[in-house]
Structures are given as C-alpha cells and as structure tokens.
Amino acid sequence: MPELLPGVHTIDGVAIDVAGAELPVHPGLILEPDGLTLIDTGPVGGDRPIRRYIEAAGFSLNDVARIIVTTHHSDHTGGLAPLARDTDAVVAAHVDGIPLLERRVPAPARPLSLEGLRLLGITVDDNQFALLREWEAGYTPPAVKVVEELHGGDTLPIAGGLQVLHDTGHSPGHIALYAPALSVLFAADLFYYDGREIHIPLPIFTQDAGQAVATLRAILDTLEFDIAIPYHGVPLRHNAAEQLRRAISGVKVAAGQALPGSVIPSAEPHRATV
C-alpha cells in the first residue's frame, strides 16, 4: 500500500488507457481522524479501485469527508459521480472549473498531438490517432454538483493547512495543492514523472503549456517541498522542488508549446517503476 508519509497515500491500481497503453494515475488520499480527503477519482471505473483501496486501509466510503477535483478532465473525474453518490463527501473544485464539472458549459478540446504521445512512448498510426481524437472529443463524465468553491490562495483545514495553487495553463480551474507541514506538493498535472524522466508539462494533457510552465516556475520560486506527487506517473520522493527546478530550467516555450528540452532525467536516488 503506497503510503508516502504517515496518513498520506497515493492510490495504486488506477490507470488510463491511451491508444492501448495503460498509464498509471495516482489519486491522493489523506487520512485524518476527522475524515478522509480524496484528491481526484481516476478515469471511468476509477471509483472501483479507489473503493477497494479505502476499504483495504480499514475505512469505509462513509469516512470520505471531501473530494477535491484538480481538473475537469475525464481522467481525473471519471469516478467522481459514483463516489459523490456513495459518500457524504463535499466535492470541492476551483471556481473556474465548476461550470465544466456541472456541465453547464461545453469542455474545451484538449490539444492531442502525435508528439505528445511520443513523449509517453506511444506510437499510433493515423487511424488510431483519429479514433483517439474522436474519443477525446466525445467523452464527458456525468455532471456532479460542486459544493465547495475553491480559489487560489485558499487554505483548507487538511494536513495542517492545505494551500490551493491555481494554474490557468493546464485547463480552466486546474489546481495543485501544497501541504507545507508535510513538505508535499500534490502537483496534479503540472508535470509528469514516469520513473525515469520528468516531463514539464505533458503536451497532450495541457491546454496552454507556456502558462503551465509559468505557473510551475512561480511555485518553484517561492515554495519548498521534498515530495511532489504528479497525478500521472509516480511521485518524486527526494528533494522534489530542487529536482523540478533543475528540470524546468531547460524548458523553452514557444507559441504556447513546450519545446524539446522539457524531458529531463530525474535525479531520484531510488528509481521508481511505473
């Protein structure tokens, strides 16, 4: 059971399928006596491994007090509707993402590129790529009522004070969460780490890469943390802020897209596996 720190877990056994490749994602789970906080809910069907994980940890779904959604994207919200239904949890999201989560406005298309897939190690032919675009454009999880409206700069009463960091680059209302008391950044989609290389950001999941890079730079200019947990891939567990500073120093951005140079080998002493 991946417990990074006492009471801070990344839920394993959840993956997204991109053109036949299974890519792991890691919803976060914070265990506290007054309730559990779940960060993101996986793709469609992601609620099942999340339920299993919570039960294996000795809790029930009734113990989930809050579900924080970091972006409306379907790989983060596929399990949201069933989990919101089957828990008494308050669903919390950034104010800019709420109309998307409640399906009051259409979701903007995501930039899906062959180059972005290549960075993930995925090769597709033109037919597969066309199918992927269709899937991406066509799928939206059911609407979910968001009860708690978040803003950048908010501090939630979780983990000794969980700070909401707003990023306008990845998607409307994308947030990361910073727990200074734990020295942990829940980075959501600000970067991707596959266990070997740090990708800042991952083009296929990012609306405006330039803005996402600027957000991460601003975070790294001001915050310190040992552990950074990206939603996609695996956590950086050692000197994470420093590793990300090193990685981002090589990132060049043009016309809203991160250019080659944004893939940096990590300096993790213990190589993680995906």
Ligand SMILES: [Zn+2]
């Ligand atoms: Zn994502």
